[in-house]
Structures are given as C-alpha cells and as structure tokens.
Amino acid sequence: MSENLLNKLTVKSVYGPIRTILVDVTDPVTKEVTQQKSLEKDLHVMRIYGQATGYRIATSNYGDTSVFKGIFKAVRPDTGEIFTAGECCLPTSVEHQLAAILHQADGAEFAFDVWVVPAKNAYGYEHRVKSVPGVDAKPAPVIEALEHKMGMRQLEAPKTEQRPEPTEAGESETTETAKPATGKRR
Numbered sequence: 310m311s312e313n314l315l316n317k318l319t320v321k322s323v324y325g326p327i328r329t330i331l332v333d334v335t336d337p338v339t340k341e342v343t344q345q346k347s348l349e350k351d352l353h354v355m356r357i358y359g360q361a362t363g364y365r366i367a368t369s370n371y372g373d374t375s376v377f378k379g380i381f382k383a384v385r386p387d388t389g390e391i392f393t394a395g396e397c398c399l400p401t402s403v404e405h406q407l408a409a410i411l412h413q414a415d416g417a418e419f420a421f422d423v424w425v426v427p428a429k430n431a432y433g434y435e436h437r438v439k440s441v442p443g444v445d446a447k448p449a450p451v452i453e454a455l456e457h458k459m460g461m462r463q464l465e466a467p468k469t470e471q472r473p474e475p476t477e478a479g480e481s482e483t484t485e486t487a488k489p490a491t492g493k494r495r
Contacts, residue, residue, distance in 0.1 A: 318396070
C-alpha cells in the first residue's frame, strides 16, 4: 500500500471529520428538552508513531497547541491507509508529556493509539490516548545513534602525565596534569 505524504498529521488529516449524531437531552430540573451532539460509540481513529526532535507553539481559535517536528507515521485502522509527515499534532493529554521529554533530551520516541469517545461537551466526544503495548514515550538518543553510526561514541579524553609536585616538607607528590596541545592555531 502506498503512503500518503502530508504536511502535518492530525486526527482530521488522517481520519477526517468525526461524525456525531444529535440526541435529545432532558434537563432534570426544568424538564426542558434540548438536542446535543453525541458520538454513538468509541472510535479508534489512528495509530501514530515516530520520533519528535522539537516543537513549536501554534495559536488558533481553539487555543495554543504544540506542533511536533520530526519523522512521523500514522495508520488509519479501518482502512489501513498510511500517512507520513514531518509535523504532527497530538491530543492535549500526551502533548505536554512529550514536550517535557523534549526539554530534557534531543528527541523523543512514541507510539500511541488515538480514540474518540462520547463526552458531554460541545463536540459530543473527547480524545483518549493509549500507549501502544511495549512502546512508552521516552527520550530518543538521537546524538548517540549518530555517533554510533560514525564509529565514535566519545572523543578521547586528553592524555595525562605524572609530574612530581613539591610539598611543604620538600617531598614530591604525584599529581595529574594535562599534556599541552601540540597543534598549531590558525
């Protein structure tokens, strides 16, 4: 199956609009009947996974949200369609968790199943996020992986030599000092 390339992965770009129905709701005090949007049943809308390397804050009519940058894929469960993008928006319930990880690390790996479930709000539903079994949101060692590929886990520490250092009593004591640099500066 071919992959769909998108600018940004969101529930709407992967699944499309969430269909709700109107239901009659009776106020228990006034007995007034009104219609309210409602989702008929829980709906698995996407599995999203990838590696975030940063994020930016975007502002809209709905408030501020974090737009994560990195490499991401999403799968629509009912059709099997695959989507890829360099940016993604996640439900608020995990957005803050992932942003906190990115404050402490160079990247973060994650894999989530996103559901919509019925709720008593203006939309008639809310998002629920479940970690994919065996994959927890955690720091991604981006730099370590690159260094490993380059064959250099760390640069060597400067070589040290032992020099005797006089003490008050005139005896010599051994201390470590770094060798002077031998390279020429330009």
